[in-house]
Amino acid sequence: MSYWFESEHKLPQSRLAIVSYVIVGIVGLLLLGFWKLQVIDADRYAQLAERNRIRTIPIIAPRGKMLDREGRVLVDNYPSFGVLLLRDNPEELERNLPAIAEGLSMPLEELQREVEAARNLLKFQPLMIKPEASQADIAFIESHRADLPILEMLMVHRRRYFQDGFLAHASGYVGEVSAQQVEASNGRLRPGDIVGKSGLERQYNDVLMGTDGLRRVIVNSVGREVGRLEQTDAIPGKPIELTIDYDLQVVAEQALAGRKGSVVALDPRSGEILAMVSQPAPDANAFAIRVQSEEWKRLNEDEDRPLLNRAIQAQLAPGSVFKIFMATAILESKAVPENLTVFCPGYGTFYGRQFKCHTFDKGGHGVVDFHKAVVQSCDIFFYEAGKRLGIDRISYYAYQLGLGRKTGIDLPSEESGLVPSEDWKKRVFKQPWYPGETISVAVGQGATTTTPLQLAMTIGGIASGGVFKQPHLLKTKQNVPDFRFPLTEHTTEIITNAMYGVVNEGGTAAASRLEGIEFCGKTGSSQLISNEGRKRIGGGRRFTDNAWFVGYAPRRNPEIVVAVLVEHGEHGSTAAAPVARDIIKRYYEKKSQRGQQQYTVEYKRYEVERDSVLAQVKPAGKTGPRVAETPAGPALARPDH
Numbered sequence: 001m002s003y004w005f006e007s008e009h010k011l012p013q014s015r016l017a018i019v020s021y022v023i024v025g026i027v028g029l030l031l032l033g034f035w036k037l038q039v040i041d042a043d044r045y046a047q048l049a050e051r052n053r054i055r056t057i058p059i060i061a062p063r064g065k066m067l068d069r070e071g072r073v074l075v076d077n078y079p080s081f082g083v084l085l086l087r088d089n090p091e092e093l094e095r096n097l098p099a100i101a102e103g104l105s106m107p108l109e110e111l112q113r114e115v116e117a118a119r120n121l122l123k124f125q126p127l128m129i130k131p132e133a134s135q136a137d138i139a140f141i142e143s144h145r146a147d148l149p150i151l152e153m154l155m156v157h158r159r160r161y162f163q164d165g166f167l168a169h170a171s172g173y174v175g176e177v178s179a180q181q182v183e184a185s186n187g188r189l190r191p192g193d194i195v196g197k198s199g200l201e202r203q204y205n206d207v208l209m210g211t212d213g214l215r216r217v218i219v220n221s222v223g224r225e226v227g228r229l230e231q232t233d234a235i236p237g238k239p240i241e242l243t244i245d246y247d248l249q250v251v252a253e254q255a256l257a258g259r260k261g262s263v264v265a266l267d268p269r270s271g272e273i274l275a276m277v278s279q280p281a282p283d284a285n286a287f288a289i290r291v292q293s294e295e296w297k298r299l300n301e302d303e304d305r306p307l308l309n310r311a312i313q314a315q316l317a318p319g320s321v322f323k324i325f326m327a328t329a330i331l332e333s334k335a336v337p338e339n340l341t342v343f344c345p346g347y348g349t350f351y352g353r354q355f356k357c358h359t360f361d362k363g364g365h366g367v368v369d370f371h372k373a374v375v376q377s378c379d380i381f382f383y384e385a386g387k388r389l390g391i392d393r394i395s396y397y398a399y400q401l402g403l404g405r406k407t408g409i410d411l412p413s414e415e416s417g418l419v420p421s422e423d424w425k426k427r428v429f430k431q432p433w434y435p436g437e438t439i440s441v442a443v444g445q446g447a448t449t450t451t452p453l454q455l456a457m458t459i460g461g462i463a464s465g466g467v468f469k470q471p472h473l474l475k476t477k478q479n480v481p482d483f484r485f486p487l488t489e490h491t492t493e494i495i496t497n498a499m500y501g502v503v504n505e506g507g508t509a510a511a512s513r514l515e516g517i518e519f520c521g522k523t524g525s526s527q528l529i530s531n532e533g534r535k536r537i538g539g540g541r542r543f544t545d546n547a548w549f550v551g552y553a554p555r556r557n558p559e560i561v562v563a564v565l566v567e568h569g570e571h572g573s574t575a576a577a578p579v580a581r582d583i584i585k586r587y588y589e590k591k592s593q594r595g596q597q598q599y600t601v602e603y604k605r606y607e608v609e610r611d612s613v614l615a616q617v618k619p620a621g622k623t624g625p626r627v628a629e630t631p632a633g634p635a636l637a638r639p640d641h
Contacts, residue, residue, distance in 0.1 A: 054229065055086070055152075055219050058126070058190075061210030062157035064237035066171060066200065068246040069272075069475055075171050077157040082192070083130035083137060084152040087118070096148055103140040103148075104130055117179065118191055126152065128192025131176065132289040149219075159194075159201075159288040165281030166253055169309035170244065170273075170411070170473060172199020173287035197287065199309070200240070200473060202412050210237035241475040243272035251586045252277045255579040260567040261547075262310035262452040265583050268460030268552070268561050271469030271480050273409075275583065276453075278314075280306040310565065312407075312414040315449040319524030319572070320377045321459075321548045322398075322444030324495060327374055328462060329389055329397035331491040336388045338494075341369045344380040351436045355383055358525070374498035375507040377523060379443050386442025391433055394441060395421035400485045402458035402468050403450055408481070409471045417454055420447035444526060456563035459550045461485075463499075463520070463558050465492050496520060500555055508573045509549065512581040517588055520558075521551025521580065523572030544568040549576035553584050560587050 066075035083104065087093055093115065101108040111129060118127050130137065133153060141151050159174050161167075175197040182189045189195065196205035213234035218227035252263040252275040265275040282299055299307055308314065330336045342348075346364035347356045357379040359365055365378045373381035386394065398404065404419035418424075420441060422433040440446035453471060461468030466487035470480055499520035503509045508523040525545045547569030552558040562580040569575030 054216055056214055056216050057084075057152065057154065059213035059215060059232070059234045060154065060156045061212050061234035062236045063159065063174070063194075063210065064208040065239040066208075067239055067241045068244045068249075069242065069274075070246070071241070072246050074162070074167060074242065074244065074246065076160045078160045080156050080158045081133040081138060082128050082154045082156045083133050083141070084126040084154050085115070085129045086126055086150040086152060087115075089150070093150060096150060100129075100148065100151065103144065104137050106130065125190065126154075128154070131156070131192070131194075132158065159284075161284040161288065163283055163285065165279065165283055165306075167244070167249060167276075168199075168281040168284045169278040169311065170199055170242075170276045171284065172201035172203075173197055173282075173284040174201050175287050176290055198413075199411060200242070203410050204240055204474070207240060208237040211235040242473050243267075243274065243475045244276070244473065245274045245590075247590060248275040248583055248586055249277070251275075251583050252579070253279075255582045256564075256566070259569065259575075260304060260310075261565045261569070261576075262314060263562065263564050263579060263583070264311050264452045264456040265560060265562045265587075266456050266460065266471055268457075268464050268469060268558055271457070271471045271482070272475065273471055273473050274560065274587075276311050276473070278308070278310040280304050282306050309411070309413070310567075311452050312409060312411055314451055314565065314567075315415050315417050316451075316546055316565070316567075317446070317448055317526035318444040318450045318455060319526030319546065319548050320379075320444055321455060321522050321524035321550050321572075322441075322448060322450075323374060323377065323382050323524075324459060324462060324499070324522050324550075325398045325401055325403065326382050326385055326389070326394065326442055327370070327495055327498065328401060328487065328491060329394060330370070330385055331494060332397065332487065333389065333393055335390075335393060336385050338370060340381075340385070341367055342373075342378075342381050342384050344368050344378050346380075348380040348383050350383055350387060350439050353436055355379070355439055370494070371498050371501065374495075374522070375501040375505055377502075377508050382442045383439050386438050387435070389438075389442075391438045391441060392421055392423075394438070395419050395424075398448075402461060402483075403448075403454055407453055407457050407471050409453060410473055410477065414453075415451060417450045418447060444524060452563045452565045455548075455550050456561050459522070459563070460552060460558060460561035462487065463492070463496060463552055463561070465489070496555060499551075503551070503577075509551070509577040511573065512551075512577040514553075514581060514585055514588075517553055517584065518555035519551060519553045519581070519584060520555055521549055521577065523577060524548035524550075525570065525572055545570050547572045547575035549573075549580050551577070551580040551584065553588070560584060 062077045065073055065077070068074050085093070085100070097111055097115070098108055100106075101111045106129070114127065114129055118125075133141075138153065141148070141153055144151070161171060161173070174194045177189050177191070177193040177195050179191075181195065182191060182193075195209065196202035201208065211234065213232040215231040216229040218229065248265055252265065256263055256277055256279055260279060262279070263275060263277040264273065266273050286295060331338060344357055344359070344365040344367075346360040346362065347354055349355070357364055358377065364380070365372070365376055368376070368378045368381045370381075372378065398419045404417055406414045406416045420437075425431055425433045425447075437446055441448050457468060457471050466485045467482060468484065469482045472480055499522055500518065501507050502523065503513050503519050503521050509521050512521070513519065525547055527545055545568070547566040548564065549572045550561070550563045552561040560583075562583050564576040564579045566575040566579070
């Protein structure tokens with residue numbers, strides 16, 4: 001018999017019963033747990049197991065490139081890695097946040113705010129916590145795969161712009177989508193997505209953005225990918241071809257470098273923008289990842305306003321460039337004799353107040369007729385013309401010629417400028433219009449404001465006989481609208497001759513004359529403060545006059561118009577006109593080069609094919625697309641002549 005079956009070693013019956021009850025209890029608990037695990041919570045644990053085993057990772061679609069009119073890349077992408085935070089397990093997430101923040105060199109409070117902001121999103125939707133991972137970040141994630149499996153790296157394509165603000169305002173910039181944008185997107189956008197925030201990036205975001213894909217992968221216990229279940233490839237964003245000419249853009253940027261202002265060059269025949277500059281400008285690359293709050297604050301508080309696209313948003317008095325609109329009103333209205341002459345001693349008295357000409361210190365212009373008034377920019381002549389025209393007639397023609405309303409360019413946040421009238425002042429200020437205010441408006445001062453783009457479009461339209469093409473930056477834009485305010489051939493001829501004289505007949509822009517090029521233009525200087533006010537507060541550069549110039553070439557049927565604004569440049573003749581001259585010079589250099597290349601190619605082809613039968617066959621003619629005409633906006637009542 002065994003030792004334990006000997007009588008002296010048998011357990012008491014009471015102890016045996018207790019042991020039996022304990023064993024039965026343990027077995028019962030195990031069975032209950034098994035029942036709960038296998039039956040009651042089966043679905044829950046199956047889902048958790050599946051989620052621990054299968055991971056869904058987005059595939060980010062690269063944004064479409066931006067190309068210039070000749071196919072050269074202006075805005076591109078570069079590959080990078082972002083850091084994803086997996087939110088499947090809230091307890092694990094909360095426990096590991098301090099370690100993640102330290103490892104990725106992120107403020108813990110910032111990371112906690114991002115996680116908190118994403119609480120309303122699906123639990124299993126990854127959160128982009130660092131759009132641009134450094135080498136140190138990548139090393140940290142790889143070395144902590146086992147203890148921090150909730151971190152994942154995502155291949156992304158970041159935007160690459162030219163540095164130093166080149167084309168920055170036209171191209172715009174991208175940034176992380178806001179919570180409001182996510183909510184309004186009906187599920188198309190996720191936190192961390194990159195969207196266009198300004199300029200063309202914003203205007204054509206739906207085209208450039210593309211559609212993200214995804215892949216479902218199998219991961220092991222430490223989060224490493226061990227297999228792939230399925231994949232939906234991303235659809236890249238489409239590239240867009242712009243009307244911008246890179247070569248002209250370079251010249252414009254360099255010509256304005258270091259000064260506040262704007263340059264717009266366009267083709268008045270089509271409305272295509274050839275160059276657009278606004279300075280100062282931010283480096284768009286700073287926004288391509290995630291702009292720091294300090295940098296954003298600095299840009300917004302900078303008194304030079306680098307975020308302002310001056311080409312379409314700087315609403316400033318046009319100065320003497322406005323005299324072209326006055327000249328058009330004189331010729332078209334017949335309210336002022338075309339043969340009007342005035343004597344300019346350097347000043348004039350109107351409504352009991354003395355108004356000075358810019359030649360006040362030089363003794364004036366003497367006897368001035370219409371042509372000389374434009375060529376020499378005589379203020380006294382246009383004071384007299386403004387008095388005879390009246391503010392409502394001036395306002396009518398300025399509006400019909402395109403001022404005081406948006407051009408409709410394919411950029412967001414364009415401003416309309418202002419053309420004052422009696423009704424406007426009564427409506428806005430509840431005050432009557434005073435005749436002395438008309439005198440100021442007549443030379444582009446007072447309440448009149450325009451943008452560089454407006455002046456480029458309107459002056460180009462006047463030189464084209466009253467056909468105003470809508471400016472645009474997308475080269476493939478179809479059915480570009482226009483508006484028309486037909487001008488007589490006589491008006492167009494007289495104004496063209498006068499603007500030609502400004503540059504080529506010893507006028508205010510004589511120093512910018514181009515040999516062999518019919519370069520026409522008009523200078524302007526606009527006051528920011530009266531001379532009396534400047535003396536009273538001590539002056540300073542911030543109160544120096546703004547310099548303007550608008551020019552075009554050739555003399556008839558112009559191909560290019562350039563508007564230049566140099567803030568605090570003082571004189572349009574010395575600060576603004578040379579910028580336009582350089583751009584137009586480069587335009588004709590390129591045109592000559594293209595012509596020479598075309599001639600060479602055609603000549604060689606003729607030499608080869610002159611004896612061929614095929615050479616006798618004439619090619620079919622080509623016709624370009626028609627431009628749809630659209631009526632102008634709400635017109636003011638035409639004043640009596």
